[in-house]
Amino acid sequence: MAGKREQNREQNRQALIGAVLDSVAEKGISETSVSEIIQRAGLSRGMIHLHFGGKDNLVQAAAHHSSEAYYDGLETLLQTAGDSPQERVEMIVRGDLSERVLNQRNVSIWYAFRGEARNRKAIAEYSDTRDGRLRGMIHNAFARIVREAGTPDASGAARDATHGTLALLEGMWTDFLLHPDRFDREEAARIVFRFLAAMFPAHFSLAGAIRPKQGKRGCNSSP
């Protein structure tokens, strides 16, 4: 036991962070006031100042928490994936588009923070960190694919593939933000894999399933 004191302390900290995220998801950042937060957390007014020194710091901590949760989820998923770079890329794409990660709550929170990112340096940092780590994971996989395939201009191809994949995923998130009802996860995944199949026809197939090892084929006209 870590002492009932410290245990409660941490529990309340988490309650505050959770309340901020709930409020941001439901009402947006501009309506996430101190009163709103403490009401949701069921705690007293002074707690915010006590634990975080002020509302701004609490919001920042919430952004941090959200960012970590996203990345941790993706990393957990990645550990169940095989070693091959194709499998890892596919896992990231499918994970990023899965219900677990891409849902109304997360999207609301993410875009709310993004909107404020330009004016709140601390938040921008976490926004960036998340993207940076994801970028690293994807780039790593593509670098291996490119190396194996012996593509000319290897670093350029890996960079473009990383850039394009991330941009596509980002665009899919926006799509979901604007039209959560008519969003189609399968269609989104299919389009990403179309892009990947175009860049690495020997590694990805249009169906989105990983192409089994075989001789290189250079042709992939429309289905």
Added chain:
Amino acid sequence: MAGKREQNREQNRQALIGAVLDSVAEKGISETSVSEIIQRAGLSRGMIHLHFGGKDNLVQAAAHHSSEAYYDGLETLLQTAGDSPQERVEMIVRGDLSERVLNQRNVSIWYAFRGEARNRKAIAEYSDTRDGRLRGMIHNAFARIVREAGTPDASGAARDATHGTLALLEGMWTDFLLHPDRFDREEAARIVFRFLAAMFPAHFSLAGAIRPKQGKRGCNSSP
């Protein structure tokens, strides 16, 4: 002359809208207060209530204005493009990534409004309208390309191409938002055209230049 009265009236309305957009771009939505707005516009406090009936309506009008400006700019650009669907698509892509459209001010404003869109129905509407019109323009062009090429599953291919192109552009905007300094317009365009070349090898080349009419070729392995 439309009467000095009405002329001034309209001028002040525009000044208020401009002040809102400037403030949103520089300080973000949460710091765009009535005081901030009227100070920038150099007008008196009561003007907002007089011309728009309240701050919320003014902000909505500003979102509308921004949305219209974006689309008008793109449409003007399109009028200088040729008739071929390839040219039109290329014009849209290059236009959307051009300094004129994709710059710090526009990106800040756009993402600030997006962040609030979920909680302000009126703003979400304009956000949607812009996307909808752009989508229509692009889909139209791809539908023609697909028809000419006689692709099987024509409507599906056009839809995927539209979806993918928009998602990629969206992702590029996000990229610019987060890293305006190290953003490379040429690289962004190249990646979009890579995607297009993969889907329609007979119509787009990897270099981003439109491929002159010629016999169909189905192969486009890495450069």
Added chain:
DNA sequence: CCCAAAAATGGACAAGCGTCCATCAAAATC
């Protein structure tokens, strides 16, 4: 030139914000 009409002004106002601290409750230590 004068007067009615319209537009612009800026201060008053209530409501809501975030911060802080005197007070209280409870856990840890002796």
Added chain:
DNA sequence: GATTTTGATGGACGCTTGTCCATTTTTGGG
């Protein structure tokens, strides 16, 4: 069980917000 220590409480505070309106200024018509 008494005492110290630490976490938790909620009201008071100063400040800013957006709204509104009595007043002043400007414009256009007679």
